[in-house]
Amino acid sequence: MPHWTALVSVVAILFYFYTSLRVPRARRKYGILAPAISGNPDFERVFRVQMNTLEWMPIFLPLLWLFAFYVSDVWAAALGAIWIAGRVVYMVSYTQAAAKRGPGFGIQAAVCGVLAIGALIGIIGSLAHGG
């Protein structure tokens, strides 16, 4: 098992869980009762941070593990840590204003791009060499 990747995965999952914890808190703060998901832009930005993180989980986690298996556990974990950092920046800045969400988003997207390219090279190499 790629232990470092496993560790970073748990941290990423706990971070994503934290973005979801902020939603009921924002519901109370801005008076948006469940099941409503709109009605106040401050609430909607907190909700969109969770949703966007959710939307990227099935991109990030599978690519992270494919990279770990086909390339390197330690490099996968290092890239995963950068992804989490980008996600934290995205959460903090998007919560302030929608216009600020670019840089954090770009960091985490770039990490996923590197994971995808590395995984693809590793997979195609294994197929080509009958590995």
Added chain:
Amino acid sequence: MPHWTALVSVVAILFYFYTSLRVPRARRKYGILAPAISGNPDFERVFRVQMNTLEWMPIFLPLLWLFAFYVSDVWAAALGAIWIAGRVVYMVSYTQAAAKRGPGFGIQAAVCGVLAIGALIGIIGSLAHGG
């Protein structure tokens, strides 16, 4: 392969699929045509049950498998079965009223907490002992 965990995973995925099947049925019942996702609180609660189950899939499934690999297949499967039971309670009670959604939600969240703690202990132990 952790066969019991694999079996519980398929059941959890089929249950999640079932929560998504209820959405088009609720669309017809309450007259909310796609692509709209709001307009009637009865529809919105059915939609939110699916969405919330979706939101927890990338928490539950990876933690379940990490727990299975690092701790125990049979215990992972037993905890996974409790998670599914909590999710069924959540679905039934949230569909009735938003205020009733707490207990089922708490059960499944507690299971994920146990899975996360167990996985973390197992992963850190493996890293510490060079396993």
Added chain:
Amino acid sequence: MPHWTALVSVVAILFYFYTSLRVPRARRKYGILAPAISGNPDFERVFRVQMNTLEWMPIFLPLLWLFAFYVSDVWAAALGAIWIAGRVVYMVSYTQAAAKRGPGFGIQAAVCGVLAIGALIGIIGSLAHGG
């Protein structure tokens, strides 16, 4: 590692990523600024294509890998390729009109049904034979 399944997984993830890329483009085209997710049916259909693909990722990817491990890598990859094709049909047709979204949706759902049945048979067989 099931290399063909890994390859198809990366392609499926890149396709899902493409459905999410279409959302900011549709925001600009139809003047729906983040964090809003409604207000124009043409935008909402593009958004729902991404959301529905997201909703099926935790069904498709785990079943694909369970099928690969318990049944066959090559067959998993072939079924995964059909799933992607069904998803492309769904994206193109739902973007045109909500009423056209049926056939593509049916193809990808049928693939997931086959993956689920195959995985279940494989898992239960392994449990029964102590494999």
